[in-house]
Amino acid sequence: MLKLIIENISKTxxxxxxxxxxxxxxxEGVYALLGPNGAGKTTLMRMLADILKPTSGRxxxxxxxxxxxxDHYRDSLGYLPQEFGLYRNFTAVRFLSYFARLKGLDKQExxxxxxxxxxxVNLQQDRKRKLKTYSGGMKRRLGIALAxxxxxxxxxxxxxxxxxxxxxxxxxxxxLSEIAxxxxxxxxxxxxxxxxxxxxxxxxxxxxxxIQRSTSEQLLDSVKDKVWKCTVEQHALPQLQKHYxxxxxxxxxxxxxxxxxxxxxxxxxxxxxTPTLEDVYLYFFNEEVIDGVQAGML
Amino acid sequence: MYRQECYKIFSKKSIYLVFITIVxxxxxxxxxxxxxxxxxxxxxELEETWGGPxxxxxxxxxxxxxxxxxxxxxSNHTFELRAxxxxxxxxxxxxxxxxxxxxxLTMLEAEMHDFDEGTYEHxxxxxxxxxxxxxxxxxxxxxxxSWREMFELIEPTTHVLLLSILIxxxxxxxxxxxxxNRTTDLILATKHxxxxxxxxxxxxxxxxxxxxxxxxxxxxxxxxxxxxxGIAGWDAPIQGISxxxxxxxxxxxxxxxxxxxxxxxxxxxxxxxxxxSIAVGVIVLLLSFLTKNTMITFFVxxxxxxxPALLQQLGTTDGxxxxxxxxxxxxxxxxxxxxxxxxxxxxxxYPVLYPYLLFILFAVVTGLLIMxxxxxxxxxxxxx
Ligand SMILES: Nc1ncnc2c1ncn2[C@@H]1O[C@H](COP(=O)(O)OP(=O)(O)O)[C@@H](O)[C@H]1O
Ligand SMILES: [Mg+2]
Numbered sequence: 199m200l201k202l203i204i205e206n207i208s209k210t211x212x213x214x215x216x217x218x219x220x221x222x223x224x225x226e227g228v229y230a231l232l233g234p235n236g237a238g239k240t241t242l243m244r245m246l247a248d249i250l251k252p253t254s255g256r257x258x259x260x261x262x263x264x265x266x267x268x269d270h271y272r273d274s275l276g277y278l279p280q281e282f283g284l285y286r287n288f289t290a291v292r293f294l295s296y297f298a299r300l301k302g303l304d305k306q307e308x309x310x311x312x313x314x315x316x317x318x319v320n321l322q323q324d325r326k327r328k329l330k331t332y333s334g335g336m337k338r339r340l341g342i343a344l345a346x347x348x349x350x351x352x353x354x355x356x357x358x359x360x361x362x363x364x365x366x367x368x369x370x371x372x373x374l375s376e377i378a379x380x381x382x383x384x385x386x387x388x389x390x391x392x393x394x395x396x397x398x399x400x401x402x403x404x405x406x407x408x409i410q411r412s413t414s415e416q417l418l419d420s421v422k423d424k425v426w427k428c429t430v431e432q433h434a435l436p437q438l439q440k441h442y443x444x445x446x447x448x449x450x451x452x453x454x455x456x457x458x459x460x461x462x463x464x465x466x467x468x469x470x471x472t473p474t475l476e477d478v479y480l481y482f483f484n485e486e487v488i489d490g491v492q493a494g495m496l
Numbered sequence: 497m498y499r500q501e502c503y504k505i506f507s508k509k510s511i512y513l514v515f516i517t518i519v520x521x522x523x524x525x526x527x528x529x530x531x532x533x534x535x536x537x538x539x540x541e542l543e544e545t546w547g548g549p550x551x552x553x554x555x556x557x558x559x560x561x562x563x564x565x566x567x568x569x570x571s572n573h574t575f576e577l578r579a580x581x582x583x584x585x586x587x588x589x590x591x592x593x594x595x596x597x598x599x600x601l602t603m604l605e606a607e608m609h610d611f612d613e614g615t616y617e618h619x620x621x622x623x624x625x626x627x628x629x630x631x632x633x634x635x636x637x638x639x640x641x642s643w644r645e646m647f648e649l650i651e652p653t654t655h656v657l658l659l660s661i662l663i664x665x666x667x668x669x670x671x672x673x674x675x676x677n678r679t680t681d682l683i684l685a686t687k688h689x690x691x692x693x694x695x696x697x698x699x700x701x702x703x704x705x706x707x708x709x710x711x712x713x714x715x716x717x718x719x720x721x722x723x724x725x726g727i728a729g730w731d732a733p734i735q736g737i738s739x740x741x742x743x744x745x746x747x748x749x750x751x752x753x754x755x756x757x758x759x760x761x762x763x764x765x766x767x768x769x770x771x772x773s774i775a776v777g778v779i780v781l782l783l784s785f786l787t788k789n790t791m792i793t794f795f796v797x798x799x800x801x802x803x804p805a806l807l808q809q810l811g812t813t814d815g816x817x818x819x820x821x822x823x824x825x826x827x828x829x830x831x832x833x834x835x836x837x838x839x840x841x842x843x844x845x846y847p848v849l850y851p852y853l854l855f856i857l858f859a860v861v862t863g864l865l866i867m868x869x870x871x872x873x874x875x876x877x878x879x880x
Pocket of ligand 1: 214880
């Protein structure tokens with residue numbers, strides 16, 4: 199049984215506390231790290247990827263400190279950064295072969311494994327093309343292929359769906375659940391729809407700290423009676439937005455249909471509706487509401 | 497990994513463009529006419545008569561013959577006569593060098609007498625004295641063809657310029673490109689991305705330098721063979737490469753205290769130049785890592801190489817700046833200039849010959865810089 203323990207880690211940049219006393223225990227399965235921009239997701243993941251040292255705290259894989267494990271830890275690691283580049287003049291095969299060697303595969307293994315991962319991410323037709331001709335979605339898939347080369351026990355993917363169109367996002371989500379297997383997969387996002395169905399647990403992160411950890415069902419449950427829908431006049435909208443967390447806004451024939459997350463019934467004619475993870479997001483990340491909703495609506 | 501690192505370096509088109517330009521320049525320069533290449537067979541005959549160490553008798557004959565020519569007793573300026581005159585001129589020149597050497601020996605003996613044993617001055621004089629003493633009848637006329645221009649590309653400063661451009665061009669991107677391409681995060685999170693990658697990059701860079709260096713050497717040697725028509729003189733003492741010989745570099749070794757045959761000196765300079773190129777390569781790599789920018793690396797590397805030349809031009813070569821100039825990458829790369837005269841440095845009261853000190857120093861520095869590169873790369877933090 200695989201166990202990754204994040205033990206009270208913090209990261210401070212000069213004057214900025216990016217991650218504060220974050221602790222979690224992860225075993226096989228897909229975890230979603232959900233939080234608005236600036237929550238510290240990328241910083242946390244970089245520390246998990248052994249490319250950034252925590253200011254304090256440790257990370258343990260099966261009881262061993264990863265900073266001591268070094269190569270051995272990274273041998274079990276697949277990491278896809280939020281933003282990454284490629285060698286424009288490399289073909290996909292050359293690119294992956296290079297990384298296969300970096301990941302310690304020997305020549306023979308590298309050849310077979312490169313084929314396998316290319317198939318997995320559905321890029322085998324484009325294997326001989328130069329990477330400068332790749333689209334954003336193809337680059338992401340290539341990135342996932344790269345992360346999977348060494349069949350990692352721990353897979354860390356930082357906002358893998360950012361910049362993808364909705365169709366590509368769905369495909370990407372499917373791919374991710376397909377490859378989850380018996381690994382620890384930690385996926386960060388600020389887009390809630392990414393994690394519906396695939397995440398075993400959701401870690402909500404805000405201002406550098408873990409504020410809640412639960413399954414998506416539990417999360418939905420926690421806002422069950424707090425999501426409302428009602429139709430209002432256009433001019434009432436600003437007032438409403440001032441007092442409540444307002445989600446989706448939709449123009450309908452009779453006025454404007456708004457979705458509101460609130461502990462109390464906001465208006466007399468508001469009715470309870472089934473919550474989605476977007477509502478959960480709205481509920482937990484009050485200040486960052488605008489950003490979150492906009493991202494969710496993409 | 498090594499192969500792909502090589503691919504990254506060698507897939508840059510600019511290096512081929514510059515390489516070809518350099519080769520064209522070499523070809524152009526080598527077809528410029530040289531007065532006396534000694535290609536002609538007449539020089540082989542002249543060597544029979546005048547070749548080898550100077551003797552009283554040869555000098556005497558040479559002087560007489562030259563005086564006769566000057567007096568117009570022998571007219572009729574055929575090439576043969578001009579060649580003879582030229583060789584006689586070299587013979588008398590060698591005689592003067594020989595004279596200088598014996599005077600220098602006397603002077604050094606006096607110095608050794610004046611200073612107590614155990615003083616630095618005494619030791620320095622003793623070393624030079626022993627070196628000169630060990631030179632056994634090295635002055636004379638030797639038929640030296642290609643070798644006089646084989647020790648550098650055109651001349652020492654162009655040599656540095658041409659090689660540096662190629663090294664900067666090839667190696668500036670080695671680390672910097674990973675940052676420009678934003679691939680460092682990917683690399684550092686892999687098993688071997690923190691250490692073995694650096695080895696692969698160093699090895700690929702080394703391969704690049706060796707290939708560039710040797711190709712230029714081979715082309716240069718070939719062009720010289722074409723120009724001078726042979727390898728005659730390979731077993732002559734380097735003192736045979738005198739200031740009287742027509743050569744692009746204008747370097748002469750007739751006052752050199754070093755006891756090398758031409759072929760030995762050729763191998764030595766090649767080895768040291770290769771080492772110098774590698775040392776320069778290592779500093780470029782470190783800069784490439786530190787600046788994370790190809791252009792800046794190119795720029796800073798150029799400044800590092802060129803500054804001593806500027807200081808020399810400005811004449812500020814005293815004291816600390818003088819040391820900086822003497823122990824600079826520029827001097828290190830100008831290997832062929834290091835052995836033309838005696839120069840020693842005081843190291844804890846012991847004189848150490850300048851070229852050897854320079855190389856030992858840079859071997860140590862290069863080793864340290866390599867270690868530093870490994871260390872910095874391994875410990876870098878990604879947080880941009
Ligand atoms: N190198 C750095 N120097 C200073 N502050 C940083 C640095 N990296 C990240 N931060 C800050 O830390 C916080 C968390 O950033 P990040 O981990 O990128 O969040 P997220 O990935 O959740 O958007 C942000 O406020 C960011 O500005
Ligand atoms: Mg981020």
